[in-house]
Amino acid sequence: MTDARWRSHWVGADGKLGxxxxxxxxxxxxADLAQYLYDIYHENATPTNGDVFEIGAK
Incomplete structure (x- = not known):
């Protein structure tokens, strides 16, 4: 078994990852990540910012 963990980042105004x-x-x-995040954060959604989707992987 590997030490598989999720890591999440935000992108700052300068383009750097934090x-x-x-x-x-x-x-x-x-395959279940988007649904998991939606389930956790749906109460923080706004009319213009409420979807969860993958934006890309490196």
Missing amino acids: LAQLAIPPDVAP
Whole structure:
């Protein structure tokens, strides 16, 4: 078994990445990540900012 963990980042105004304080359980599969985040954060949604989607991977 590997030490597989999720890491989340935010992008600052200068384009630099910062480590986000977001805990995602290691058993959340990549295919389930968007739904997990939606379930956790849907109450913080606004009419113009309410969807969860993948923006890309490096």
